[in-house]
Amino acid sequence: MAAISGGKTYHHGDLRNALICAAVDLATEGGPERVVLREAARRVGVSPTAAYRHFDGRGELLRTVKIHAQRALADSMERAAAREPGADDPALAAERRLAALCRGYVGFAVAQPGLYRAAFCVVRQAGPDELTPECRMPEPEIRAFTLFGEALDALARAGAPRRDVRPSAGAAAWSAVHGLSLLLLDGPLRRLPAQRRNAVVETTLAMVVTGARIS
Known part of the structure; x- marks a missing residue:
């Protein structure tokens, strides 16, 4: 059991989750470059030695953050789609869902640039003997891409x-x-004021939907 500041202690499983939360905060603040195991350990209040019992190194921790960020991106897309009003016309409803998913994607990137960059960062591949059991599993399919495919299938149907x-x-x-x-x-486009940026986003989404109709 590792002691931390404030007289608190972490059990083995809790410390791993705490390190992940700290690493996600680091990525949120400054992108994947900020994710460093020693800094995550410092924020949690444990020694680097304690942190290395749960992660082999920076690459393993960053890979975990990357998967978290990909899931957060998909969650943003699904929330945007859930807010979209329905339509009696199935084709119109499918088009609105596709546009909403795209809107949620871009919205996440603008609101959470650090996590967005982490979702697509390149992580150094460690050998299988260097990874903990949790990280020997292949990365899950990026759900953002799955959501686009499902929306396009629904539009076709x-x-x-x-x-x-x-x-x-x-x-x-x-x-x-x-x-x-x-x-x-x-x-x-990063210099665009909010109103013009929104117009560019909506025009792009309209082009995506139009392209889906004729693909």
Whole structure:
């Protein structure tokens, strides 16, 4: 059991979760570059030695943060879709859901740039003998991409002009919103005032929906 500041102690499982929470906070503040195991240990109030009992090194901790960030991105998309009003026309409802998912994607990137960058960071691959059991499992499929695919399938079933959806349609939709997100964060669009930025976002989403209709 590792002692921490304030007279508190962490049990083995609790310390791992506390380190993850601290690492997520670090990523939120400054992106994946800020995720350092020693700093996470300092924030929790334990020694680096105690932290290394739960994570082999920075790469393993960052990989865990990356998976958390990917899930948070998908949660943002699903919340945006849940807020979208329904429609009697199934095709219109499917189009609105697709646009809302895209809106939630870009909204997450703008609101949480550190976590967004962490969701797509490249993590150094450690050998299987270096990983704890939790991290020997393959990374889950990025749910954001799954959500796009499901929305496009629903649009096809609802009576879009073409009943089939090409496998590349989901990747195309993802590419559009991902590229826009990066332009808003790191490119020339980052200087746009909020009103113009929103207009660019909505125009891009309209193009994604229109493209889905004719793909």
